[in-house]
Amino acid sequence: DEFQLLQTDRPGLGFSRDTCWLRLDVTNPGERRTWLLEFATPSLDYIDIYRIDANAVTHLYRGGDHVPFDERTFAYRNAVAELTAPAQSTIHYLIRVRTTGALNLFLRAWDREAFQQAVVREQIAEGLYFGIMLAMLIYNLFVYFGVHEISYLYYSVFLVFFILMQLAVNGMGYQYLWSAWPGFSDYGVPVFTYSAVFSALLFTRSFINTPRLLPRLNRLIDVLLVLAAAGLLFLLVRYLLGAYVIVVLSNIAAVVSIAAVIIISIVALFRNSRAARFYLIGWAGLLCGVLVTVFRNTGLLPAFFFSDYSLHIGSIALVMLLSLGLIDTINQMRRKLQSYSTDLEQQVSERTADLNSSLNEVRSLKRQQDGDYYLTSLLIRPLNTYAQGSEKVHVQSLLRQYKKFQFRDRESDLGGDVCIAQEITLCEKKYTVFLNGDAMGKSMQGAGGALVLGSVFTAIIERARIGEVRRQSPERWLKNAFIELDHVFQCFDGSMLVSVVMGLLEENTGFLCLINAEHPATVLFRSDKASFLGVEHTYTKLGSGIRHGNIQIYTTNLKPGDVIILGSDGRDDLRMQSDDASSHPESLNEQTIDRIDESQPWINHDETLFLRVVEEARGDLDSIEQLLRRTGEITDDLSLMRIAYDEPAAKQETIRSEQVKSHDEAYYQRYRELFERAKEHGSKRDYDTAIDLLKQAERVMPENLNVLKSLARVLFHTKNYGAAGEYAWRTLERSPAENDFLYMDSYCRRKSGDLNGAIESGERLRLREPEDMRNLLNLARSYQAVGNLERARALVQEILVLEPEHAKAGQLQQALNATG
Numbered sequence: 001d002e003f004q005l006l007q008t009d010r011p012g013l014g015f016s017r018d019t020c021w022l023r024l025d026v027t028n029p030g031e032r033r034t035w036l037l038e039f040a041t042p043s044l045d046y047i048d049i050y051r052i053d054a055n056a057v058t059h060l061y062r063g064g065d066h067v068p069f070d071e072r073t074f075a076y077r078n079a080v081a082e083l084t085a086p087a088q089s090t091i092h093y094l095i096r097v098r099t100t101g102a103l104n105l106f107l108r109a110w111d112r113e114a115f116q117q118a119v120v121r122e123q124i125a126e127g128l129y130f131g132i133m134l135a136m137l138i139y140n141l142f143v144y145f146g147v148h149e150i151s152y153l154y155y156s157v158f159l160v161f162f163i164l165m166q167l168a169v170n171g172m173g174y175q176y177l178w179s180a181w182p183g184f185s186d187y188g189v190p191v192f193t194y195s196a197v198f199s200a201l202l203f204t205r206s207f208i209n210t211p212r213l214l215p216r217l218n219r220l221i222d223v224l225l226v227l228a229a230a231g232l233l234f235l236l237v238r239y240l241l242g243a244y245v246i247v248v249l250s251n252i253a254a255v256v257s258i259a260a261v262i263i264i265s266i267v268a269l270f271r272n273s274r275a276a277r278f279y280l281i282g283w284a285g286l287l288c289g290v291l292v293t294v295f296r297n298t299g300l301l302p303a304f305f306f307s308d309y310s311l312h313i314g315s316i317a318l319v320m321l322l323s324l325g326l327i328d329t330i331n332q333m334r335r336k337l338q339s340y341s342t343d344l345e346q347q348v349s350e351r352t353a354d355l356n357s358s359l360n361e362v363r364s365l366k367r368q369q370d371g372d373y374y375l376t377s378l379l380i381r382p383l384n385t386y387a388q389g390s391e392k393v394h395v396q397s398l399l400r401q402y403k404k405f406q407f408r409d410r411e412s413d414l415g416g417d418v419c420i421a422q423e424i425t426l427c428e429k430k431y432t433v434f435l436n437g438d439a440m441g442k443s444m445q446g447a448g449g450a451l452v453l454g455s456v457f458t459a460i461i462e463r464a465r466i467g468e469v470r471r472q473s474p475e476r477w478l479k480n481a482f483i484e485l486d487h488v489f490q491c492f493d494g495s496m497l498v499s500v501v502m503g504l505l506e507e508n509t510g511f512l513c514l515i516n517a518e519h520p521a522t523v524l525f526r527s528d529k530a531s532f533l534g535v536e537h538t539y540t541k542l543g544s545g546i547r548h549g550n551i552q553i554y555t556t557n558l559k560p561g562d563v564i565i566l567g568s569d570g571r572d573d574l575r576m577q578s579d580d581a582s583s584h585p586e587s588l589n590e591q592t593i594d595r596i597d598e599s600q601p602w603i604n605h606d607e608t609l610f611l612r613v614v615e616e617a618r619g620d621l622d623s624i625e626q627l628l629r630r631t632g633e634i635t636d637d638l639s640l641m642r643i644a645y646d647e648p649a650a651k652q653e654t655i656r657s658e659q660v661k662s663h664d665e666a667y668y669q670r671y672r673e674l675f676e677r678a679k680e681h682g683s684k685r686d687y688d689t690a691i692d693l694l695k696q697a698e699r700v701m702p703e704n705l706n707v708l709k710s711l712a713r714v715l716f717h718t719k720n721y722g723a724a725g726e727y728a729w730r731t732l733e734r735s736p737a738e739n740d741f742l743y744m745d746s747y748c749r750r751k752s753g754d755l756n757g758a759i760e761s762g763e764r765l766r767l768r769e770p771e772d773m774r775n776l777l778n779l780a781r782s783y784q785a786v787g788n789l790e791r792a793r794a795l796v797q798e799i800l801v802l803e804p805e806h807a808k809a810g811q812l813q814q815a816l817n818a819t820g
Helices: 114-148 150-170 174-177 185-209 213-242 243-270 275-297 312-384 442-462 467-471 476-492 577-581 590-597 611-619 619-630 645-651 653-663 665-681 687-700 705-717 721-734 740-754 757-768 774-787 789-802 807-819
Strands: 010-014 021-026 031-037 046-052 059-064 078-087 091-098 102-104 107-110 392-399 403-407 410-414 417-426 431-441 498-504 509-517 521-528 529-533 554-557 562-568 574-576 638-645
Touching: 010 091, 021 078, 031 114, 031 403, 059 078, 059 789, 078 091, 107 114, 114 312, 114 619, 150 174, 150 185, 150 312, 150 431, 150 774, 174 185, 185 213, 185 243, 185 275, 185 312, 392 417, 392 431, 392 619, 403 476, 410 740, 417 442, 417 509, 417 638, 431 442, 431 562, 431 638, 442 476, 442 498, 476 498, 521 611, 529 611, 529 740, 574 577, 574 619, 611 619, 619 638, 638 653, 705 721, 705 740, 721 740, 740 757, 740 774, 757 774, 774 807, 789 807
Parallel strands: none
Antiparallel strands: 010 102, 021 091, 031 078, 031 107, 046 059, 046 091, 392 638, 403 410, 417 431, 431 498, 498 509, 509 554, 521 529, 521 562, 562 638
16 A cells, blocks of 8 residues: 555554554765654554665664563663664665554654753653652551541552553553563553542542432442443453453543543532532543543544643642642541530530649659659660761660650650660770660669669770770670679669670671570571570579579671671560451460460460561561561560671672672682692591692682681691691681680690680680580690699589599599699
C-alpha cells in the first residue's frame, strides 16, 4: 500500500492491534552529524527502524517496552534511537510499530544537547508531580494512624494505585521499578487501573457514607465493586481475551466509575452533605483529565501539552480537593467534640470541686515523694554516659526506667539500670570499657544501688587513667574492677545486690574481655545472626560474696562489622497474653503452652526470644524496643547497650577484597604455593625446610596470621624458644584472644629467661582458662624460678585438685617441698 502523508506531528490512531509502518525521509545539507529520534509514547511494544539503501535494507534499531530496558541506548522512559546522517545526503527510513495499547505516533528529532536539557526539565516537572502525590499519600497515612478513620486508609490505598498507574502509563515505572520485566506494563496498567477504581469506590462509600445517606446508590457502588474485582480476575485469562481487550475494558471501567462517583456526589450535595462539595469538584476535574486522555488514546483528540498532562493536572486537583474535604470532615468532628466537651466540662467541674480539698492533701504528700525521686534521678543521669572518641568502636544506649513520675511539670523516670562506657588506655592500647548493670529493687531502692554502682565504677575508670594501673593487662584490670565493685556491695549485707556485665574492647584488634555476674547473656550479632556470648562464664550478683579466686574472663576477637548487645532482664521479663502469642508464635515454647490454654497472662521464660528479636531488628536498639513492646508488656526497667566494632570497615570489605584480589593476585598465589609446600615438609618432619619456606611466605605477606601461627608452632616444636616466642607475640598482637599462643608466649619467655614476662602472660591466660593445667604447671615453674615458692605450691595444688595423678605436678610438688 502507498504511504499517506501525516496531517499532524502527533497522530493518534487509538487502540489498534495492527502493525503500523512509517516512512521517514531525512535530508542533511551540511556536514555529517548524529541526531536522536524519540518515540514519545512509552507504551509502544516494539519499534524497529530500517535504513533503505540502494541495494539493501539495514536494521538499525529495536526498542519498545517489550524489549529489555538495559538494551536501550539511553536510560530513559521513552524509546530513543541514535541515528547518523552523512554529509549532504538524503536518507530513507522505514519504521515499524506494534503495540496492544494506544497507537500514538509522536516522533521528535533532537540533537543530543537539546535532548538532555529537555529530559532535565521533564524530570523536574515529573519529580514535582510525584512529590506532591507522595506528600499527600504520606500526609493521609499519618492522619489515618492518628485518628484511625477508615476513609483515610481507603484514600491512601487509592493514591498508591493511582501513582503506580501513572508510573506505568508514562513509562517511568518501566524505567525505575520493573525494568527487569519487559512487557509488565501490559499487565500493570489495567491492574493498577482496576485497583485504583476498586479503592476509590470504597473511599466514596466510606467518605460520603452512602449506606446511610444514599442506600439505593450504595447498591450501584456494590455492583461497580464487583465489576472491578471481575476485571482483575479477567487479567488472569488475558491470553483468552487478549491484552487489547483488557486495556480497553480498563479504560472504560475508569470512565464509568468516575461518572458514577460524580453522580453520587451530586445527589449527596442535594442532601446537604458538606463532604460532597469537595468530592464533586475534585472528581469532575479528574474526569476531565481521564476523558481527555481516553480521547487522545482513541484518536479523537490530537496529542498536545494539555492532552499529554491532563491526568497530572486532574489528579493534583483531585488529591488537593479530597484532602481539603477530609480536613473539613475532621474540623466538623472537632467542633462537635468541642461542644460535647464544653457540656461535659461543666458537669465535671461541679464534681471536681467536691474532691479538691482531699486531693490537695494527697498532692502535697506526693510532691514531697516526687521531689526525692527527681533529686535521685538527677544524680544518676550523669553516670549513664559515653565519651565518644574512638573511630572504630561505636556505643549506643537505650534506658527506659520503669518508674515514671512528674515533679514541677518535669517528666522523668527512676530505676536501677545503668549504662556506662568510657575510653581508657592499658599497656599503651586503647580500650572501650563498658558496663550494663541492674540493681535489685524497685524505684528508690534500685536507684540507690544504681547510684552506688555508677559512682564507684566511674571512680575506678578515672584511676585507670593514672599511675601503675595503666600498665595492667586488660584481664587483670577487669578482674580487679570486678572484685572492687563486689567488695563495695558486700558492705550492704545482702540488702543491695546488682547484676552486671562489664568488659573491655580493644580498638585496633577487636579483642573483647567480658565478666558476667548473673546478668542476661551478652548477644553477638554477626552476619545477620544473633548468638549468646560467654554463657558458661557467669557469677552470682555483686554483693553476694563470690569466690574471687575462681573468676574467669571470657575473651574473643570481634570481626569488623560485629555488634554486641547488652541488656538488663527487662528484655526478657515480658508479660505475655494469648493474643500476643498468636501474633508472635515464635515466642512460644513448651513451658508456656499450658498457660496459653488457660488464657491467662504469663511472664516470658524463653531467653532465646531476645535472639530472634535482635535478628529481626538487625541490631538496632529502637527497633529492638519496638519489637519487645509488640511481643509483650515490659514489666521492669529496660536498658540496652549496642557496641559496634569497625562497621565502616565491614561495609567496605567486599570492595577492598576485590581490589586486593585484582592487585595482589600474584603475591597471593606465591604465598599459597610457599605455604602449602611448608605444610607438606612439616608433615614429613623436615622442619628446617618448612621454616625456610614459611619465612619466604612471610616476606611475601608479612602480616599474614596463618604464616605467623605456623612459624610459631614449628619453631616451638624445634625448641627454638626465642624465635617461637617472637612469632607467638606477633600473633597475639594481631589476634589477642588466641589462648594457645598466649601459653606459648609464656612458656618461651620462661625458657628464654624473661620470667616476669612469662608470669604476666601466664596469669593472663589463667584468668581466661583457670583449669588449663599446662599453663598452671608452666606458671608454677616460673614462680619457682623467681623464688615465690608459696605461689608455686598453690598453683601445683590447683593442678592436683583437677587431676590428682598428674605426674609432672607431683614431681614439682616434691621439689618445692624439698626446697623448704
